Amino acid sequence: MFLWGKLPIAGSFFHREILIFMATAYHNLSDYDPASIPNAEGMRFGIAVSEWNNRVTDALLEGAWGTLLKQGVKESNILVKRVPGSFELTYAASQLADSGRVDAVIVLGCVIKGETPHFDYVCMGVTQGVTQLNATGKVPVIFGLLTTNTMQQAEERCGGRLGNKGDECAIAAIKMVDFYWSLKK
Numbered sequence: 001m002f003l004w005g006k007l008p009i010a011g012s013f014f015h016r017e018i019l020i021f022m023a024t025a026y027h028n029l030s031d032y033d034p035a036s037i038p039n040a041e042g043m044r045f046g047i048a049v050s051e052w053n054n055r056v057t058d059a060l061l062e063g064a065w066g067t068l069l070k071q072g073v074k075e076s077n078i079l080v081k082r083v084p085g086s087f088e089l090t091y092a093a094s095q096l097a098d099s100g101r102v103d104a105v106i107v108l109g110c111v112i113k114g115e116t117p118h119f120d121y122v123c124m125g126v127t128q129g130v131t132q133l134n135a136t137g138k139v140p141v142i143f144g145l146l147t148t149n150t151m152q153q154a155e156e157r158c159g160g161r162l163g164n165k166g167d168e169c170a171i172a173a174i175k176m177v178d179f180y181w182s183l184k185k
Contacts, residue, residue: 063166
């Protein structure tokens with residue numbers, strides 16, 4: 001898939017047109033270099049999971065959970081909270097981040113395009129909400145919202161031929177906690 005976009009050039013108001021290549025089709029979401037993953041022992045994670053499209057979101061949760069455990073996170077350091085739909089993920093992430101019980105939050109959801117603009121509003125709301133939490137908070141929030149045109153595309157990204165976005169989100173969360181901790185040294 002190709003998308004055309006504009007990239008602001010630092011220090012100017014000039015925008016240059018660029019071609020942005022979406023590479024999920026060429027990169028398995030579950031592939032990562034184990035040597036590049038920081039030690040996750042002692043890290044604490046909150047995972048907010050949407051109940052909507054639960055066949056997909058349960059698989060995303062399984063991926064994230066399993067990857068965190070594989071990287072040395074104790075089960076007791078993973079707090080999972082479910083919300084009715086993807087739009088509620090931002091609220092759940094905010095509450096988890098403010099709880100003081102987690103070092104990072106992962107949001108997992110799945111929105112599949114339908115016949116109405118509802119898809120656009122939900123996706124935009126969650127994207128802006130997570131971005132706002134990251135810009136203003138001290139706890140990183142990892143964006144694990146699948147936004148697909150079809151159920152098949154979602155299934156390919158929750159353990160299918162393209163891997164599991166939950167795995168990718170868990171690795172990102174570990175790296176972001178390590179990044180934040182490195183600034184405090």
